[in-house]
Amino acid sequence: xxxxxxxxxxxxxxxxxxxxxxxxxxxxxxxxxxxxxxxxxxxxxxxxxxxxxxxxxxxxxxxxxxxxxxxxxxxxxxxxxxxxxxxxxxxxxxxxxxxxxxxxxxxxxxxxxxxxxxxxxxxxxxxxxxxxxxxxxxxxxxxxxxxxxxxxxxxxxxxxxxxxxxxxxxxxxxxxxxxxxxxxxxxxxxxxxxxxxxxxxxxxxxxxxxxxxxxxxxxxxxxxxxxxxxxxxxxxxxxxx
Amino acid sequence: xxxxxxxxxxxxxxxxxxxxxxxxxxxxxxxxxxxxxxxxxxxxxxxxxxxxxxxxxxxxxxxxxxxxxxxxxxxxxxxxxxxxxxxxxxxxxxxxxxxxxxxxxxxxxxxxxxxxxxxxxxxxxxxxxxxxxxxxxxxxxxxxxxxxxxxxxxxxxxxxxxxxxxxxxxxxxxxxxxxxxxxxxxxxxxxxxxxxxxxxxxxxxxxxxxxxxxxxxxxxxxxxxxxxxxxxxxxxxxxxxxxxxxxxxxxxxxxxxxxxxxxxxxxxxxxxxxxxxxxxxxxxxxxxxxxxxxxxxxxxxxxxxxxxxxxxxxxxxxxxxxxxxxxxxxxxxxxxxxxxxxxxxxxxxxxxxxxxxxxxxxxxxxxxxxxxxxxxxxxxxxxxxxxxxxxxxxxxxxxxxxxxxxxxxxxxxxxxxxxxxxxxxxxxxxxxxxxxxxxxxxxxxxxxxxxxxxxxxxxxxxxxxxxxxxxxxxxxxxxxxxxxxxxxxxxxxxxxxxxxxxxxxxxxxxxxxxxxxxxxxxxxxxxxxxxxxxxxxxxxxxxxxxxxxxxxxxxxxxxxxxxxxxxxxxxxxxxxxxxxxxxxxxxxxxxxxxxxxxxxxxxxxxxxxxxxxxxxxx
Numbered sequence: 001x002x003x004x005x006x007x008x009x010x011x012x013x014x015x016x017x018x019x020x021x022x023x024x025x026x027x028x029x030x031x032x033x034x035x036x037x038x039x040x041x042x043x044x045x046x047x048x049x050x051x052x053x054x055x056x057x058x059x060x061x062x063x064x065x066x067x068x069x070x071x072x073x074x075x076x077x078x079x080x081x082x083x084x085x086x087x088x089x090x091x092x093x094x095x096x097x098x099x100x101x102x103x104x105x106x107x108x109x110x111x112x113x114x115x116x117x118x119x120x121x122x123x124x125x126x127x128x129x130x131x132x133x134x135x136x137x138x139x140x141x142x143x144x145x146x147x148x149x150x151x152x153x154x155x156x157x158x159x160x161x162x163x164x165x166x167x168x169x170x171x172x173x174x175x176x177x178x179x180x181x182x183x184x185x186x187x188x189x190x191x192x193x194x195x196x197x198x199x200x201x202x203x204x205x206x207x208x209x210x211x212x213x214x215x216x217x218x219x220x221x222x223x224x225x226x227x228x229x230x231x232x233x234x235x236x237x238x239x240x241x
Numbered sequence: 242x243x244x245x246x247x248x249x250x251x252x253x254x255x256x257x258x259x260x261x262x263x264x265x266x267x268x269x270x271x272x273x274x275x276x277x278x279x280x281x282x283x284x285x286x287x288x289x290x291x292x293x294x295x296x297x298x299x300x301x302x303x304x305x306x307x308x309x310x311x312x313x314x315x316x317x318x319x320x321x322x323x324x325x326x327x328x329x330x331x332x333x334x335x336x337x338x339x340x341x342x343x344x345x346x347x348x349x350x351x352x353x354x355x356x357x358x359x360x361x362x363x364x365x366x367x368x369x370x371x372x373x374x375x376x377x378x379x380x381x382x383x384x385x386x387x388x389x390x391x392x393x394x395x396x397x398x399x400x401x402x403x404x405x406x407x408x409x410x411x412x413x414x415x416x417x418x419x420x421x422x423x424x425x426x427x428x429x430x431x432x433x434x435x436x437x438x439x440x441x442x443x444x445x446x447x448x449x450x451x452x453x454x455x456x457x458x459x460x461x462x463x464x465x466x467x468x469x470x471x472x473x474x475x476x477x478x479x480x481x482x483x484x485x486x487x488x489x490x491x492x493x494x495x496x497x498x499x500x501x502x503x504x505x506x507x508x509x510x511x512x513x514x515x516x517x518x519x520x521x522x523x524x525x526x527x528x529x530x531x532x533x534x535x536x537x538x539x540x541x542x543x544x545x546x547x548x549x550x551x552x553x554x555x556x557x558x559x560x561x562x563x564x565x566x567x568x569x570x571x572x573x574x575x576x577x578x579x580x581x582x583x584x585x586x587x588x589x590x591x592x593x594x595x596x597x598x599x600x601x602x603x604x605x606x607x608x609x610x611x612x613x614x615x616x617x618x619x620x621x622x623x624x625x626x627x628x629x630x631x632x633x634x635x636x637x638x639x640x641x642x643x644x645x646x647x648x649x650x651x652x653x654x655x656x657x658x659x660x661x662x663x664x665x666x667x668x669x670x671x672x673x674x675x676x677x678x679x680x681x682x683x684x685x686x687x688x689x690x691x692x693x694x695x696x697x698x699x700x701x702x703x704x705x706x707x708x709x710x711x712x713x714x715x716x717x718x719x720x721x722x723x724x725x726x727x728x729x730x731x732x733x734x735x736x737x738x739x740x741x742x743x744x745x746x747x748x749x750x751x752x753x754x755x756x757x758x759x760x761x762x763x764x765x766x767x768x769x770x771x772x773x774x775x776x777x778x779x780x781x782x783x784x785x786x787x788x789x790x791x792x793x794x795x796x797x798x799x800x801x802x803x804x805x806x807x808x809x810x811x812x813x814x815x816x817x818x819x820x821x822x823x824x825x826x827x828x829x830x831x832x833x834x835x836x837x838x839x840x841x842x843x844x845x846x847x848x849x850x851x852x853x854x855x856x857x858x859x
């Protein structure tokens with residue numbers, strides 16, 4: 001197959017196969033929203049490249065124009081053209097139906113994972129010094145209260161983790177606690193899932209409200225132990241010496 | 242019967258008054274009028290105690306939202322255009338090329354037409370704010386009254402200078418040109434003042450500094466120097482240039498599409514090029530200014546920073562990535578089409594580099610648009626182990642975003658350099674070495690930006706923010722600041738191998754210019770909403786709470802609809818203003834006069850705005 005249009009079609013199919021079937025061999029499958037985004041960008045790239053000059057534009061749009069007008073489309077090509085004209089509206093209709101038909105599946109969510117903390121928790125600093133003893137105590141408390149869900153390796157893979165959706169946070173991921181200040185963790189541990197603000201709806205977090213069981217001192221020390229164990233540093237405005 | 246008036250009746254009723262009893266009468270009248278005074282006082286107290294008024298059916302917040310956004314967009318245009326109109330005039334004065342002077346005048350014509358509308362919307366906004374938010378306005382007036390006076394003075398000076406600058410254009414040619422340029426300078430100084438003073442009021446609402454003691458000037462001064470004032474000033478100053486450039490580009494694009502003669506096509510093709518160049522020129526440092534602003538917001542208040550970047554407004558930044566991406570692509574597309582159409586025969590030789598740049602831009606855009614928390618169905622989230630993808634989730638954090646935005650800036654800059662060098666052959670003996678060094682530096686810079694980006698995941702956030710991100714920005718700036726003069730020197734002695742032909746661009750080039758303008762307007766509407774919404778339920782963050790019926794953040798879809806409405810209304814306004822301005826030109830023609838011939842661009846001439854010289858052909 002030759003020509004810009006055929007190359008674009010091959011590129012799109014290749015990209016889809018890679019994102020949908022090959023990439024999941026090495027990691028978790030991608031959600032449909034992300035696959036659609038990457039395919040849209042691929043298509044946009046082809047459109048930009050092939051409409052850069054008059055020659056390539058004609059090469060790109062020529063087959064489309066011929067197909068739509070039917071000029072020179074005889075035999076198998078002509079039959080294929082009619083088939084496309086029949087099947088395409090049916091495909092659109094089927095898509096529309098499946099989108100609108102009542103379903104028992106919950107809708108795709110865009111839950112706010114990191115809502116803003118309440119004012120009283122902003123700017124709090126860990127009142128306990130980062131000493132080996134405090135870190136050790138924090139890790140011990142973590143092992144007792146947190147590791148069943150968040151895992152002994154701080155990776156969110158504790159023995160109870162499989163029972164939760166969404167799963168417990170993976171602290172070793174640089175996109176979780178490393179992006180947050182200690183005061184944020186203090187709020188989330190202390191208030192738990194029930195303490196999440198309105199913007200974080202739906203409140204899907206099984207995190208217990210630890211303020212009813214643990215004193216503040218323990219929570220601060222657990223935070224210290226978490227960061228140390230996960231090999232991360234809290235977000236601060238001061239550089240550590 | 243004699244018709245006595247009421248006063249006559251009163252006179253007949255009241256006994257003759259002696260001067261000595263005047264005091265007694267006064268007391269009597271005072272007693273009679275006392276209830277009225279109390280009623281008046283009650284009414285005044287009631288009026289003073291009104292905190293909010295509403296516009297039924299529309300909602301006060303919605304009305305203020307639209308009017309404020311229109312005013313801000315118009316103001317951005319009006320304050321941005323004088324900067325490059327003045328620069329164009331200087332270029333024309335230095336190069337003795339009349340077409341730059343004509344272009345500067347055309348830019349200023351658009352400016353004068355938009356100026357009155359900007360002021361009109363400013364006035365409407367003020368009346369609405371006083372009427373709908375009296376308590377807030379009373380508080381702000383109490384703090385900022387001295388700066389209100391300064392603002393009025395600046396406005397008077399700006400208006401007077403603009404009149405002199407515009408109406409004196411033709412009269413101040415020749416020996417008087419230097420004075421006209423000085424007026425242009427003053428116009429920009431006053432415009433800067435007009436921007437920074439109200440910025441203090443707006444930024445005070447987000448990051449207030451309240452001083453209870455001292456004189457009115459002391460309090461106003463302290464409130465003005467709030468933490469986000471200068472970051473917003475710099476960000477808006479650059480954004481105004483971008484907005485102005487792209488809107489002038491869109492104006493040229495539409496005039497190009499409507500052009501009836503080849504001369505017109507050539508002129509508006511060139512004007513479109515200059516508009517796009519100005520827009521891109523401003524767009525390159527804009528992300529740096531935006532990053533600085535966000536850093537200051539985060540440092541000022543963690544809660545506000547998280548609301549913007551991690552909380553419910555975070556999705557706006559994905560939309561922002563999409564709009565900036567389209568803007569970058571649109572600007573580059575226009576450059577690339579310029580190479581293909583204006584420099585005949587160059588398509589084949591530049592096809593590969595363009596493809597490489599396009600791929601890099603798209604990969605970067607893909608990373609930039611990948612959210613940290615993905616939109617996923619329950620089933621998909623289960624398979625991923627949450628809404629963070631184990632592999633692509635790393636694209637969702639700032640380290641990745643900073644890296645790709647720097648790379649996109651680098652690619653766009655190289656696109657411009659490629660356009661500049663297209664159709665020319667360097668003749669300098671050291672050209673080969675210089676090009677090799679530039680190529681090597683570019684590769685090293687790209688690798689360094691990526692390495693710093695990846696390394697950023699493994700260091701504490703403060704190290705990344707204070708050193709790595711800054712280093713990335715400095716690397717890109719270093720490339721821009723060294724390549725530009727080096728290319729200018731190389732091009733000075735270069736010979737033209739293919740003459741540049743103006744007026745040959747396809748119609749989609751005109752649409753690309755219009756699309757860029759629409760994108761930048763959408764972008765400003767979007768981020769204006771984000772900045773304003775980050776205060777959540779506060780009029781003045783942490784100081785004055787919003788207790789109106791509208792003390793909630795609208796859903797993102799609702800907000801997006803308003804941003805689109807604002808963009809649409811602004812485009813209509815601008816189209817109307819420009820139509821009126823153009824109609825004025827046509828009205829000046831006598832029946833036997835033809836359309837004034839636009840400045841003709843000599844074939845093979847590279848615009849001086851790109852750093853080249855029109856005499857290089859010789």
